[in-house]
Amino acid sequence: MANSNVVLHVADVHKRFGGLHALADIDLQVEEGKTHAIIGPNGAGKSTLLNVIIGKLAPTSGQVVFDGNMLTGRKPYQINQLGIARVFQTPEIFADLSVLHNVMIPAFAKRDGTFTLNMLRSLDSETTIRQEAEHMLEDVGMLNRRDMHAGSLSRGDKRRMELAMCLIQHPRLLLLDEPTAGMSRHDTNTTIELLKKIKERGMTKVIIEHDMHVVFSLADKISVLAQGRIIADGSPDEVRGNPKVQEAYLGGAH
Amino acid sequence: MTNFMSRNDLLLFLGFAVVVLAMPIWLTPFGAGYPDLLQRFMIFGIFAVGFNILFGLTGYLSFGHAAFFGVGSYAAVWSFKLLTLDAIPAMIFAVIISGLFALVIGFLSLRRSGIYFSILTLAFAQMSYNLAYSVLTPITNGETGLQLTLNDPRVLDAALGQTFVGQPVPTLLGQQLGGYAGFYFCAGFLILSFFFAQRVAGSPFGMMLKSIKSNQTRMQFTGFNTRPYALSAFVISGMYAGLAGALLAVTDPLAGAERMQWTASGEVVLMTILGGVGTLVGPVIGAWIIKYFENILSALNDNILAQFWSFLPEGVADVVVKVTSKFVGDGWHLTLGLVFVIIVIFLPGGIMEGVRRLTAVARRSGPPGAKSHQPQPAE
Ligand SMILES: Nc1ncnc2c1ncn2[C@@H]1O[C@H](COP(=O)(O)OP(=O)(O)OP(=O)(O)O)[C@@H](O)[C@H]1O
Ligand SMILES: [Mg+2]
Numbered sequence: 001m002a003n004s005n006v007v008l009h010v011a012d013v014h015k016r017f018g019g020l021h022a023l024a025d026i027d028l029q030v031e032e033g034k035t036h037a038i039i040g041p042n043g044a045g046k047s048t049l050l051n052v053i054i055g056k057l058a059p060t061s062g063q064v065v066f067d068g069n070m071l072t073g074r075k076p077y078q079i080n081q082l083g084i085a086r087v088f089q090t091p092e093i094f095a096d097l098s099v100l101h102n103v104m105i106p107a108f109a110k111r112d113g114t115f116t117l118n119m120l121r122s123l124d125s126e127t128t129i130r131q132e133a134e135h136m137l138e139d140v141g142m143l144n145r146r147d148m149h150a151g152s153l154s155r156g157d158k159r160r161m162e163l164a165m166c167l168i169q170h171p172r173l174l175l176l177d178e179p180t181a182g183m184s185r186h187d188t189n190t191t192i193e194l195l196k197k198i199k200e201r202g203m204t205k206v207i208i209e210h211d212m213h214v215v216f217s218l219a220d221k222i223s224v225l226a227q228g229r230i231i232a233d234g235s236p237d238e239v240r241g242n243p244k245v246q247e248a249y250l251g252g253a254h
Numbered sequence: 255m256t257n258f259m260s261r262n263d264l265l266l267f268l269g270f271a272v273v274v275l276a277m278p279i280w281l282t283p284f285g286a287g288y289p290d291l292l293q294r295f296m297i298f299g300i301f302a303v304g305f306n307i308l309f310g311l312t313g314y315l316s317f318g319h320a321a322f323f324g325v326g327s328y329a330a331v332w333s334f335k336l337l338t339l340d341a342i343p344a345m346i347f348a349v350i351i352s353g354l355f356a357l358v359i360g361f362l363s364l365r366r367s368g369i370y371f372s373i374l375t376l377a378f379a380q381m382s383y384n385l386a387y388s389v390l391t392p393i394t395n396g397e398t399g400l401q402l403t404l405n406d407p408r409v410l411d412a413a414l415g416q417t418f419v420g421q422p423v424p425t426l427l428g429q430q431l432g433g434y435a436g437f438y439f440c441a442g443f444l445i446l447s448f449f450f451a452q453r454v455a456g457s458p459f460g461m462m463l464k465s466i467k468s469n470q471t472r473m474q475f476t477g478f479n480t481r482p483y484a485l486s487a488f489v490i491s492g493m494y495a496g497l498a499g500a501l502l503a504v505t506d507p508l509a510g511a512e513r514m515q516w517t518a519s520g521e522v523v524l525m526t527i528l529g530g531v532g533t534l535v536g537p538v539i540g541a542w543i544i545k546y547f548e549n550i551l552s553a554l555n556d557n558i559l560a561q562f563w564s565f566l567p568e569g570v571a572d573v574v575v576k577v578t579s580k581f582v583g584d585g586w587h588l589t590l591g592l593v594f595v596i597i598v599i600f601l602p603g604g605i606m607e608g609v610r611r612l613t614a615v616a617r618r619s620g621p622p623g624a625k626s627h628q629p630q631p632a633e
Contacts, residue, residue: 054475056475075474075479076474076475077473077474077475077476077477077478077479077480080474080475080476080477081477085475085476086475092469092471092472092475093469093472094464094465094468094469094472095468095469096464096467096468097461097464097465097468101461101465104461105461105462105465105473105476106476106477108458108461108462109476109477109478110477112458113477114477114478114479115478115479115482115483116458116459117459117486118457118458118459119453119454119457119458119459119460119486120453120457121457121458122259122260122453122456122457123456123457123458123460123461124260124456126458165476169476169477
């Protein structure tokens with residue numbers, strides 16, 4: 001069973017909210033450099049699974065191991081510093097700051113760590129980080145919006161910006177919770193291209209998506225979640241052909 | 255443009271310094287050009303600038319900052335009593351003590367956020383206030399207040415063989431700090447305080463504080479431990495409060511517990527909101543306006559009002575005097591409350607928002623060629 005390439009291992013995780021068994025006996029192995037898609041109907045527990053991974057929620061039982069480090073019990077900021085970044089389902093951004101600053105902030109976390117008292121340096125002298133942020137914005141096609149108030153962006157743009165905020169940290173593991181929801185077809189395709197490009201650089205990704213076009217363009221492996229359980233996993237072709245999946249999720253629509 | 259400070263920041267700083275130093279001139283027509291009031295403008299300006307680093311940048315609303323102000327005053331007076339009448343050691347001592355005090359209270363209060371944080375700070379400040387009147391009377395001299403006497407040891411002054419005749423007063427290198435000397439001494443500190451606040455706001459650290467205010471959860475998922483950031487902001491603003499308290503003791507070497515009361519804590523909140531939360535100059539302007547009107551309105555009485563309204567017919571004048579008298583003298587807080595309510599409802603960004611709106615209107619009605627390309631500044 002022990003696969004040396006496994007970088008993220010979710011082992012026997014359960015999560016209960018009162019009477020609701022939101023995650024039941026989840027066992028998930030994500031291989032280094034691969035794109036692992038998690039699909040499933042609304043309320044299946046997909047976002048809850050990501051919340052457990054990044055330390056937003058503690059699992060009722062079970063554990064999460066990332067690259068030999070036990071994540072369970074660590075604080076969210078410690079987990080991020082280990083190299084895990086996440087795009088949220090509802091954008092988590094700094095709405096009061098400019099787009100450029102939104103993207104610069106994570107770069108500071110990467111460079112300076114969890115806390116630095118750098119109050120006498122001027123932000124204007126941080127040219128390296130500024131340029132990095134501008135390149136990142138260019139990559140997601142938002143350089144022309146760099147001085148805008150992040151709060152006034154469209155939903156799709158907020159998401160692209162949040163992606164840039166994650167990518168600037170060069171995480172080892174990128175978690176994406178419906179990264180293309182709210183985007184136009186054109187922006188969706190740009191994002192797919194961008195995510196493919198990142199993959200060439202060897203970044204591991206877990207992606208939650210309802211858009212099957214996105215899933216099948218990106219995923220190396222798919223796990224299907226329904227009512228808190230993994231009901232199937234395998235390569236995209238295996239999953240597509242699985243009758244249980246057809247019934248639970250795809251509903252013959254594809 | 256240097257890397258040290260952008261051109262705009264430099265201009266703002268120079269403009270601020272000029273306005274402050276020229277206050278004795280331009281405030282004279284407003285009846286405020288005398289040292290006693292000018293000193294208070296400086297002192298409460300410092301208090302508000304520091305408070306804004308916590309409330310304006312980080313978003314944590316403390317209702318207990320008067321405690322640090324009071325601690326600063328006591329520490330300064332003790333320095334005058336035990337060490338020397340020179341003001342500089344007193345200021346340093348006061349800033350260190352209030353910083354340590356803020357470290358403890360901040361550490362405990364920042365375990366909570368939002369309203370719970372505010373209530374914790376309020377509770378700690380009221381505790382300090384009550385302690386000052388009870389258990390701590392050996393340090394605070396209770397209701398009488400801590401003051402200088404001829405019998406104080408003043409070991410440094412004694413070692414230098416300095417003796418004083420009459421009531422001891424704080425000095426700077428032997429010069430007495432009364433009147434305009436006191437004003438310029440305080441003004442120097444306000445300008446320094448403003449400069450430091452400007453640096454903090456324009457630093458990566460300042461950006462982290464603003465991000466905490468904007469979305470603390472995101473900060474945590476971005477790899478920042480937000481607690482020490484908020485605690486640093488808390489301690490810095492506590493030290494500002496201590497500095498202001500110490501200056502009050504320099505200009506009037508008497509420290510009483512009443513300056514730690516919750517009304518004093520509330521006053522700095524009002525100053526900051528009135529001027530404009532999160533802006534650099536707003537809180538200072540808020541402090542000046544409140545201190546100015548406190549001074550003018552609380553000095554008015556029925557006789558002055560009667561004279562003022564004497565152009566009205568007799569019966570009407572009586573009524574008007576009766577009504578307006580409720581808003582002046584001791585009732586000036588009523589006016590303050592009204593002004594505050596009006597500002598919060600119509601100008602939630604304070605006076606600075608009013609200024610921004612006016613300049614926007616002026617720009618729009620300006621020449622069409624001067625169309626400003628402004629994609630919403632992000633602060
Ligand atoms: N913090 C919470 N407290 C209580 N119940 C929760 C909490 N978070 C999620 N749930 C419940 O757990 C279940 C799974 O939710 P989750 O958000 O993980 O679903 P999802 O698969 O991401 O769905 P969607 O596709 O709609 O985003 C839902 O029934 C939800 O109501
Ligand atoms: Mg979800």
